[in-house]
Amino acid sequence: MSIASLTWSPERVEQLKRCFSAGLTCSQIAREIGVTRNAVIGKMNRLGLSQPRNPAVTQARRDAKSARPRARTRWSAFSIADQRTLLREAFPQARAEEIPIHDGRGCTLLELAQDRCRWPINDPGAANFCYCGNEAFSGLPYCTGHARLAYRGSGRRSA
Numbered sequence: 529m530s531i532a533s534l535t536w537s538p539e540r541v542e543q544l545k546r547c548f549s550a551g552l553t554c555s556q557i558a559r560e561i562g563v564t565r566n567a568v569i570g571k572m573n574r575l576g577l578s579q580p581r582n583p584a585v586t587q588a589r590r591d592a593k594s595a596r597p598r599a600r601t602r603w604s605a606f607s608i609a610d611q612r613t614l615l616r617e618a619f620p621q622a623r624a625e626e627i628p629i630h631d632g633r634g635c636t637l638l639e640l641a642q643d644r645c646r647w648p649i650n651d652p653g654a655a656n657f658c659y660c661g662n663e664a665f666s667g668l669p670y671c672t673g674h675a676r677l678a679y680r681g682s683g684r685r686s687a
Contacts, residue, residue: 635661645671
């Protein structure tokens with residue numbers, strides 16, 4: 529396509545008006561002129577052209593909307609705190625804070641192996657800073673206890 533074919537020349541505008549007055553849809557006009565449907569809609573808006581509304585179609589749409597059931601029920605009569613309590617009672621699980629984490633041997637960065645937990649203990653830069661060093665859970669950089677702390681979902685946080 530050349531740039532000249534992408535512009536709205538006076539001939540194209542007249543062709544758009546003729547097709548519009550003939551009652552063609554925007555898609556049909558776009559195929560006829562050789563532009564996109566969105567280009568036709570945009571040009572029609574800029575020219576102030578709009579499809580006249582058919583009163584029968586408008587009334588049919590209103591009737592269809594009023595025939596639909598409008599039952600808007602509340603999803604839950606319980607508050608969020610009540611829902612969390614019910615879920616905790618229904619599915620008892622150990623919380624991440626309750627999972628025992630066995631004291632690691634506390635190793636430095638240079639002592640860490642591929643299969644050891646990399647959970648930092650204390651603040652970096654402190655004299656007693658080290659890593660957990662327990663056996664890592666398969667495929668994760670942390671032991672089981674630290675992995676549950678690191679990868680817990682937002683829904684498991686306590687209220």
